[in-house]
Amino acid sequence: MGVALRDIIIEYKKPIAWEGLAGIAAVDAHNALYQFLSIIRQPDGTPLMDSHGRITSHLSGILFRTLNFLEMGIRSVYVFDGEPPHFKQGTIETRRGQRIAAKERWQEALEKGEIGEAYKHARSSARVDAAVIDSSWQLLHLLGVPSVQAPSEGEAQAAFMAQIGDVQYSVSQDYDSLLFGSPVLARNLTVSGKRKVRGRTISINPERIILKEVLNGLSITREQLVEIALLVGTDFNEGVHGIGAKTALKIVKRREFGATLEKELPDFDPVPIMNFFLQPPVNTDYKLSWTPPDREGIRRMLCDQYEFSPERIDSALDKLATTSGQKTLDRWF
DNA sequence: CCATCATA
């Protein structure tokens, strides 16, 4: 998923306290939803579902995270993907195949009673489908959180909104929004601050990446960062086998991007993808406004339709009303 | 993922 720039970006990832994140955040909806669907599962891999078998993991994730963000002074905007560019087709098909394979392995592991394996493969089988998107859109509306429909890639739309100052930063686990020009990217915005990795619980803290710091630090332009991405591979192209981020950085700084591509991938034309990163299609016709959560509406949707516990929903909403202080909230809505 | 409860 995304682009493998980790090795050259790692030193520009700075820990950031929650107070420093107060403001408006453009959330990469697909990334967040995938994360929720992937992780919010029982140990054997079964996602949260209502009695009709409809998946509800993402609704739980959206609800608690949105309310927690509000308590931290973060107003989120969810940015949804539109039509993918035609050159993403290969990636889309590869992922589809991987999901199907993972689903089969999940079943096999279950039959063998291998719970840990089952969970692992179940995670990889997660899919953000139309039902997930529709229900997410509906819940966000009830929470009073604006959603924006991107014409194409959500990360590109989020980057645009950050560039023009409508949001302070974009939120995603992927680095693509930097390629699209997002001045600030925030990662690891989990409230619990903990994650299980191979049985161990490690602490995960929010981090911030400032595009300007990356470019200045590496002494490259955004165009060159995109060149690096094209060499290592993106969602839109395969990249050159054997070239990682560090090698790509050297190549690009030596101004050998064109020569390297010509030699290694003579049939690949990078220009359309380059242009897509540098001037992606974006929607400029949106408006952002936040309203207080619609308690009754949320209850009707989550409790009456999806069988959430009313007690849990009430206590989550009560916490927002009291702990943050009504004055603070009134200023937002 | 997050909330909640048991345990210390």
Next chain:
DNA sequence: TATGATGGG
């Protein structure tokens, strides 16, 4: 008050 285990739908 902190940590770990468990359940949520």
